[in-house]
Amino acid sequence: MPTSQDMTTALDPGLLDALQHQVAVFARRAEQTRLGGTGQLRNSMDRAAYLLLNRLEQEGPMGVKALAAGMGIDSSTVTRQVAPLVDTGLVKRTSHPEDGRAVVLQLSPRGLARLEEVRSSRRQLMVEVTEGWTPDERESFCMLLTRFNSALSARQSGLPAQPEAGASRAEPSTEA
Incomplete structure (x- = not known):
């Protein structure tokens, strides 16, 4: 099974840098x-x-x-x-x-x-x-942001991330 380090080196470092930068800006x-x-x-x-x-x-x-x-x-x-x-x-x-x-x-x-x-x-x-976004784009963004927040929460609590694939409408998170 690949380790987290193996997966990090297998992914595009430029994309990971852009992702972490956009999260920081957000x-x-x-x-x-x-x-x-x-x-x-x-x-x-x-x-x-x-x-x-x-x-x-x-x-x-x-x-x-x-x-x-x-x-x-x-x-x-x-x-x-x-x-x-x-x-x-x-x-x-x-x-x-x-x-x-x-x-x-x-x-x-x-x-x-x-x-x-x-x-x-x-x-x-x-x-x-989100003016100019399609309903599908809003739905996708919400689903991905929810998935991202869930993964961060799981990591913080030491639990494995729960995939939320197929979740069509994200419920508002109450986490801090």
């Missing part, structure tokens, strides 16, 4: 704009906040440990990132229904409205950025 542009939508600062949102709110909306109320585990980050990081979301009323801390001593984080109605506002603005940005 990461910088994404941070610069925070993929904040159509240029409206009020519709931008910190990446960590967006991913936390998105996870809470998709999976419902949960404790800090569960939220951290699901996002592949440390509990102390989640605690630090959630604090301003609680302070601004986007997330509520409530008692666990079965164990009153445990704290559960829950997306507030205000948080849900803010998340939808940001999503709507980001959808418009995607429309504008």
